[in-house]
Amino acid sequence: LAKTTQPVSMDSYEGQEVNITCSHNNIATNDYITWYQQFPSQGPRFIIQGYKTKVTNEVASLFIPADRKSSTLSLPRVSLSDTAVYYCLVGASNTGRRALTFGSGTRLQVQP
Amino acid sequence: SQTIHQWPATLVQPVGSPLSLECTVEGTSNPNLYWYRQAAGRGLQLLFYSVGIGQISSEVPQNLSASRPQDRQFILSSKKLLLSDSGFYLCAWSDQGQGNEKLFFGSGTQLSVL
Numbered sequence: 001l002a003k004t005t006q007p008v009s010m011d012s013y014e015g016q017e018v019n020i021t022c023s024h025n026n027i028a029t030n031d032y033i034t035w036y037q038q039f040p041s042q043g044p045r046f047i048i049q050g051y052k053t054k055v056t057n058e059v060a061s062l063f064i065p066a067d068r069k070s071s072t073l074s075l076p077r078v079s080l081s082d083t084a085v086y087y088c089l090v091g092a093s094n095t096g097r098r099a100l101t102f103g104s105g106t107r108l109q110v111q112p
Numbered sequence: 113s114q115t116i117h118q119w120p121a122t123l124v125q126p127v128g129s130p131l132s133l134e135c136t137v138e139g140t141s142n143p144n145l146y147w148y149r150q151a152a153g154r155g156l157q158l159l160f161y162s163v164g165i166g167q168i169s170s171e172v173p174q175n176l177s178a179s180r181p182q183d184r185q186f187i188l189s190s191k192k193l194l195l196s197d198s199g200f201y202l203c204a205w206s207d208q209g210q211g212n213e214k215l216f217f218g219s220g221t222q223l224s225v226l
Contacts, residue, residue: 032212043217093213102156
């Protein structure tokens with residue numbers, strides 16, 4: 001399985017853009033990159049998923065360079081409610097490399 | 113739309129007592145089902161997953177067991193709880209056959225073993 005490395009924690013202020021980078025040097029050809037958000041005492045929530053280049057939805061953007069060995073979750077204009085733990089997972093279920101292993105994630109603290 | 117139900121939300125049990133946590137999914141068929149555990153301030157540990165009725169895979173040897181008696185029902189059990197079984201237990205589901213698998217989690221059960 002693709003091992004992922006993320007920063008343990010990040011701090012930001014309301015209104016700023018936050019970029020969280022995940023390294024996955026041994027990503028396989030069929031692997032997807034998926035990000036989840038978790039608030040205290042809740043289950044993780046799917047944020048965004050991508051395979052290459054850039055993906056954008058209503059809450060975030062995901063940037064994936066051509067070599068796919070890293071990815072960056074971008075949260076535009078964060079608010080206090082974005083304070084959470086963010087997890088990066090890499091895998092592809094149809095190849096047996098299932099993205100089921102959550103690391104320690106990145107704890108984002110947004111200050112007023 | 114699909115929903116996942118997990119109960120109870122909180123549970124306090126004495127050491128040595130049995131455990132049964134239930135999870136059900138609605139709005140989909142033949143889902144993959146999972147049980148995770150999260151210790152305070154830590155990441156999620158995958159305990160069990162199931163790709164069909166009666167099919168259970170265990171990720172970590174432990175004091176717990178899982179069963180899938182129906183397509184959309186997943187049960188986590190223990191015959192005798194240990195102090196170390198305390199934690200936040202999460203059930204999740206995903207669609208089968210999707211290369212870009214996405215997990216959808218329940219609201220969790222906070223288990224305290226005293």
